[in-house]
Amino acid sequence: MLLVTDIKQIRQLSREKEGENWGFRSFLRDCKVPAQKIDYVVQKYYRKIADQIDCTQCANCCKETTIFLKEGDIAKLSNSLKKSKKEVIDSYLTQKEEDEQYRFHSSPCPFLEANLCSVYKSRPQSCTVYPNLQRKGVMNRLSTIIKSCEVCPIAYNVFEYLKEEIWSMDDCEDIEEWY
Numbered sequence: 001m002l003l004v005t006d007i008k009q010i011r012q013l014s015r016e017k018e019g020e021n022w023g024f025r026s027f028l029r030d031c032k033v034p035a036q037k038i039d040y041v042v043q044k045y046y047r048k049i050a051d052q053i054d055c056t057q058c059a060n061c062c063k064e065t066t067i068f069l070k071e072g073d074i075a076k077l078s079n080s081l082k083k084s085k086k087e088v089i090d091s092y093l094t095q096k097e098e099d100e101q102y103r104f105h106s107s108p109c110p111f112l113e114a115n116l117c118s119v120y121k122s123r124p125q126s127c128t129v130y131p132n133l134q135r136k137g138v139m140n141r142l143s144t145i146i147k148s149c150e151v152c153p154i155a156y157n158v159f160e161y162l163k164e165e166i167w168s169m170d171d172c173e174d175i176e177e178w179y
């Protein structure tokens with residue numbers, strides 16, 4: 001299967017495939033295959049695809065996603081920027097009344113410079129794990145991952161591989177054999 005990396009094309013295709021993707025989520029949930037086995041398959045595809053995509057040429061997650069910051073993330077930025085936490089909050093962050101979580105005040109992220117992260121070593125934890133495919137517990141994050149398919153070429157292509165390989169099986173028992 002050819003990788004799709006053009007972000008406009010990915011956005012369009014993801015919208016067209018939205019119903020299909022939610023259907024695949026239901027299929028996976030109904031399969032009752034142990035979550036660790038799904039993690040194993042997803043991580044296999046994640047490694048295969050992430051190796052072929054240059055995030056420094058993309059940086060779309062830094063342009064289009066909402067990054068939430070925890071206290072520890074703010075402390076890390078405060079140390080690396082040599083600013084107080086209040087200065088970091090006032091300069092770069094905002095909160096919304098409905099959830100009170102800190103997020104960057106602008107999009108693209110204020111730390112994105114020439115497609116690179118200017119605070120790479122002290123970037124928020126949620127930036128380090130995006131698109132959330134390489135961590136355990138994929139089954140609990142399927143909704144978030146489906147939303148990421150519109151933004152992230154890695155997420156989009158991993159999901160396409162999964163559908164192609166798993167959905168074509170007659171029986172979920174076959175997935176059991178992969179582990």
Ligand code: SF4
Nearest residue numbers: 062109111112117127
């Ligand atoms: S902190 Fe860095 S990695 Fe995170 S969104 Fe901003 S530019 Fe991207």
Ligand code: SF4
Nearest residue numbers: 055058059060061152
């Ligand atoms: S994680 Fe996804 S959206 Fe972010 S830079 Fe890499 S390919 Fe692009």
